[in-house]
Amino acid sequence: xxxxxxxxxxxxxxxxxxxxxxxxxxxxxxxxxxxxxxxxxxxxxxxxxxxxxxxxxxxxxxxxxxxxxxxxxxxxxxxxxxxxxxxxxxxxxxxxxxxxxxxxxxxxxxxxxxxxxxxxxxxxxxxxxxxxxxxxxxxxxxxxxxxxxxxxxxxxxxxxxxxxxxxxxxxxxxxxxxxxxxxxxxxxxxxxxxxxxxxxxxxxxxxxxxxxxxxxxxxxxxxxxxxxxxxxxxxxxxxxxxxxxxxxxxxxxxxxxxxxxxxxxxxxxxx
Numbered sequence: 001x002x003x004x005x006x007x008x009x010x011x012x013x014x015x016x017x018x019x020x021x022x023x024x025x026x027x028x029x030x031x032x033x034x035x036x037x038x039x040x041x042x043x044x045x046x047x048x049x050x051x052x053x054x055x056x057x058x059x060x061x062x063x064x065x066x067x068x069x070x071x072x073x074x075x076x077x078x079x080x081x082x083x084x085x086x087x088x089x090x091x092x093x094x095x096x097x098x099x100x101x102x103x104x105x106x107x108x109x110x111x112x113x114x115x116x117x118x119x120x121x122x123x124x125x126x127x128x129x130x131x132x133x134x135x136x137x138x139x140x141x142x143x144x145x146x147x148x149x150x151x152x153x154x155x156x157x158x159x160x161x162x163x164x165x166x167x168x169x170x171x172x173x174x175x176x177x178x179x180x181x182x183x184x185x186x187x188x189x190x191x192x193x194x195x196x197x198x199x200x201x202x203x204x205x206x207x208x209x210x211x212x213x214x215x216x217x218x219x220x221x222x223x224x225x226x227x228x229x230x231x232x233x234x235x236x237x238x239x240x241x242x243x244x245x246x247x248x249x250x251x252x253x254x255x256x257x258x259x260x261x262x263x264x265x266x267x268x269x270x271x
Contacts, residue, residue: 028144029142029143029144029158032144032156032158032172032177033132033135033142033158035177036132036172036177036179037132037133038177039176039177039178039209040208040209041207041208041209043133045207045208046129046133046208047129047133049128049208049234049235050073050074050235051071051072051073051074051234051235051236051237051238052070052071052072052073052128052232052233052234052235052236053069053070053071053072053231053232053233053236053238054068054069054070054071054229054231054232054233055067055068055069055070055229055230055231055232056068056212056227056228056229056230056231057227057228057230058082058225058226058227058228059225059226059227059228060084060224060225061222061224064084064085065084066082066083066084066085067081067082067083068081068082068083068227069081069082071236071238071242072126072128073095073238073243074095075095076093076095076096076122076123076126076127077093077094077095077126077243078091078092078093078095078122078125078126078243079091079092079093079238079242079243080092080125084105087104087105087249088102088104088249089101089102089103089104089105090102090103090246091114092242092243092244092245092246093114093119093122093125093126093243094243094244095126095243097119098113098114099113099114099118099119099122100112100113100114100244100245100246101113101114101118102246102248102249104249110248110249111245111246111247111248120164124162131160131162135160138162138163139162139163140160140161140162140163141160141161141162142158142159142160143158143159143160143161144156144157144158145157145158145159145169147174148171150171150173150180150181151180153173153174153175153180154173154174154175155171155172155173155174155180155181156171156172156174157169157170157171158170158171158172166184167184168182168183168184168185169182169183169184170182170183171183178199178202178209178211179199179211180198180199180200181196181197181198181199182196182197182199183195183196184196186218193218193221193223194218194219194220195216195217195218195223196216196217196218196219197214197215197216198214198215198216199211199213199214200212200213200214200215201213205232205233205234206234206235208234210229210232211229212228212229212232213226213227213228213229214226214227
């Protein structure tokens with residue numbers, strides 16, 4: 001199995017909840033959204049952030065693991081690197097209309113421009129506010145599906161449908177309003193398969209809460225992925241060149257890594 005471009009983001013690791021005392025039962029979508037955003041640190045603090053840098057490790061299983069780096073800056077700029085067996089997969093986007101991909105495991109040589117489909121999907125990946133902030137203005141529709149247990153804890157399930165008609169579900173702890181599970185689909189090869197992510201190890205960083213561990217898999221398969229953040233920086237200075245065309249990799253393309261069970265392609269945005 002080839003490791004193809006891996007994108008998640010990381011998004012993924014974005015601020016998603018702060019431990020708070022129970023404040024009564026949320027009854028409507030907007031009440032839940034307001035509590036979730038307050039739990040993250042508050043809407044004013046969220047919108048005050050100009051840039052983020054998240055570094056850590058990503059593990060696809062079978063020895064396919066290595067450093068992970070995500071850099072984001074308003075408005076919509078993004079640079080992501082995943083290094084496996086000494087070879088780096090890179091995606092960068094200028095926040096406007098141009099993006100680039102380096103994927104030595106796909107057999108492509110050099111730096112490739114993002115496709116129209118990549119550009120169409122990039123707004124989700126590069127929006128580090130997440131889909132709940134100003135969700136109506138972004139064209140997202142939210143539905144409160146109900147309340148259920150996740151790991152023996154009550155949780156609210158919100159179903160999000162974006163302006164392209166794509167759906168995903170978010171489950172928030174009914175007491176803390178942490179995001180504890182994300183459910184959606186991801187592309188594995190040419191197929192869209194069900195995918196879910198569990199969020200844990202919440203820590204405060206400059207007044208915002210982040211999940212420092214994200215465990216993901218495709219139920220019923222051996223596909224899996226674990227992201228562990230080691231450092232999260234708020235408002236770091238990022239060189240503008242990081243969002244432009246990356247340098248071409250040195251040497252020939254990497255040999256496709258024979259991924260052990262768990263290595264997949266195109267992980268989804270964890271938002």
